[in-house]
Amino acid sequence: MIEKFDPLRGEMLRILQPDGHLDESLRPDLGDGTIQTLYRQMALIRLADQKALALQRQGRLGTYAPLIGQEAAQVGSAYALHKADWVFPSFRETGVLYLHGVPLRNIYLYWMGFEMGQKVPPDVNVFPISVPVGTHPLHAVGAAYAIQLQKGKACTIAYFGDGATSQGDFHEAMNFAGVLNTPTIFFCQNNQYAISVPRKKQTASRTIAQKAIAYGFPGVQVDGNDLLAVYAATREARERAVSGLGPVFIEAVTYRFGPHTTADDPTKYREDAEVEEWKKLDPMLRLQKYLGEKGLWNEGLEDQWKAEAEKILNQAIQEAEAVPLPHPEEMFLYTLADLPPAVREQMEGYLNYLKEKEA
DSSP states (O other): OGSOOOOTOOOHHHBBOOOHHHHHHHHOOOOOHHHHHHHHHHHHHHHHHHHHHHHTTTTTOOOOOOOOHHHHHHHHHHTTSOOSSSEESSSSOOOHHHHHHOOHHEEEEEEEEGGGGOOOOOTOOOOOOOOOOOOOOHHHHHHHHHHHTTTOOOOEEEEEGGGGSHHHHHHHHHHHHHHOOOOOEEEEEEHHHHHEEEEEGOOSOOOOSGGGGTSSSOOOEETTTOHOOOHHHHHHHHHHHHOOOOEEEEEOOOOOOOOOTTTGGGTTTTHHHHHHHHHHTHHHHHHHHHHHHSOOOOOHHHHHHHHHHHHHHHHHHHHHHHHHOTTTTTTHHHHHHHHHHHHHHHHHHHHHHHHHHHH
């Protein structure tokens, strides 16, 4: 399916239309019951996002990168992965992390400033969140090359935004993946803005997906607000990767409804009218229309699911806030295996300062 949609011609994969109409000829292997379950996951993720924003405004959580509007891109792609696959997230993948097995408690802990928030269960294949823009695709390719050398049956997937595609590391990663034919999925959530820089100032390419062609592997542009299209493209990309056919680049066209982070004011660089137009394409709305026609969604069910999600999220927040504050020296201990003299001197000086302050 991927190669039937040519990004050079502006062809985009879309299966579920904004009005809720489903193209049965392209429908992936998802029953309506599964689609309902995935909708509920999206609803939980959106509520988790809203709670994180509220916690940040209350001073109970640090700077946070919201994902509202991008739930279909995250849930659809994560559901297509297998447990053995390795996820390399940027800083906006709350939905991906949760679906791939990271406890909500850990996700909240990370944004509260705890290093232990990045300590995932031993059977969860997730690398640490990467805040530097566009650096982690190289790591994803390296890990994929290791899988290839070990003749494993898994892939890696790197998540990043449209702004990352302007970084040199991104292009180096694409080149290595193409040359080495690694089992890597490059997943770009094109949410139209890299902080305040719009998509049109990132690249002159008609699509971002077409960048893959120069590196010798397929690129496909999908409607990132279409859960089914995202799932279908990612599932096929994974099948290609683990069967030895090499990497795939997926550009999920979506929109960031909220700020880049809680430190950002999007009203400085975009119009409210633009946001409202994109809200008509809300991934949640089209699923409500589809499921409603099937008798699998109504406002009563929505309220029930929201109440159940509230309990899950409140429990995760309580668990995160019950964790004792970390020791000050921990800020120095988790980057390098052996502290160089200059860093050790900084740590000792800071700890001595704290002791003197307490005295």
